[in-house]
Amino acid sequence: MTRxxxxxxxALRLAQLQAVVPARHQLLxxxxxxxxxxxxxxxxxxxxxxxxxAAERQLDHMRGLRLRLLGDxxxxxxxxxxxxxxxxxxxxxxxxxxxxxxxxxxFVCMDPALARAIGNTVTxxxxxxxxxxx
Numbered sequence: 425m426t427r428x429x430x431x432x433x434x435a436l437r438l439a440q441l442q443a444v445v446p447a448r449h450q451l452l453x454x455x456x457x458x459x460x461x462x463x464x465x466x467x468x469x470x471x472x473x474x475x476x477x478a479a480e481r482q483l484d485h486m487r488g489l490r491l492r493l494l495g496d497x498x499x500x501x502x503x504x505x506x507x508x509x510x511x512x513x514x515x516x517x518x519x520x521x522x523x524x525x526x527x528x529x530x531f532v533c534m535d536p537a538l539a540r541a542i543g544n545t546v547t548x549x550x551x552x553x554x555x556x557x558x
Contacts, residue, residue, distance in 0.1 A: 425448055425449065425450055426448065426449050426450070426530070427449075427451075427452055427529050428449055428450070428528060428530055428532050428554050429451075429452050429453060429523050429524040429530070429532065430451055430452075430453055430491075430532045430554070431453070431457065431460075431517070431531075431532070431533070432460040432464055433535070434532045434533075434551060435457060435491075436464060436482060437551060438485070438486070438489065439481070439482035439483075439485035439486050440482065442485060445489065445554060445555065446555070446556070449554060450492065451489055451490060452491070452492045452527055453491055453492075453523070454493070454495050454499065454503075454519040455494065456495065456519060457491075457493070465479040465482060466479070494523055494527065498526065499519060500519070502525065503518040503522040506518040506522055506525075517538065521542055521546055529547060530547040531547070531549065532549045532551060532554050533548045533549070533550070534550075534551065
């Protein structure tokens with residue numbers, strides 16, 4: 425079993441695709457992903473880029489993912505260190521990197537700049553890696 429950490433951008437992309445993650449993979453994320461996805465979908469609806477029903481379908485899809493949520497003291501402490509080492513203004517993304525270091529095999533990343541920034545700290549995977557055949 426491969427353990428992948430996903431961020432809100434990946435969760436939303438999986439929802440847009442109505443993608444099914446192969447059973448051989450386990451998904452992990454910090455607990456903050458729920459609020460981040462909700463806020464992003466709300467913003468899309470508010471700006472008229474997505475209708476509410478579509479947003480609700482995406483939320484339902486994300487809620488249906490076998491997603492293990494974590495957010496303990498050890499993860500938060502490591503996130504602080506990572507954000508500090510990388511000079512980031514906050515710890516949000518650092519929580520995903522910390523979780524990858526602590527519990528996962530790879531972080532699924534869609535942002536090329538972020539992938540370059542974290543490439544020496546964790547293994548970076550693509551959505552194609554995640555959705556690869558079972």
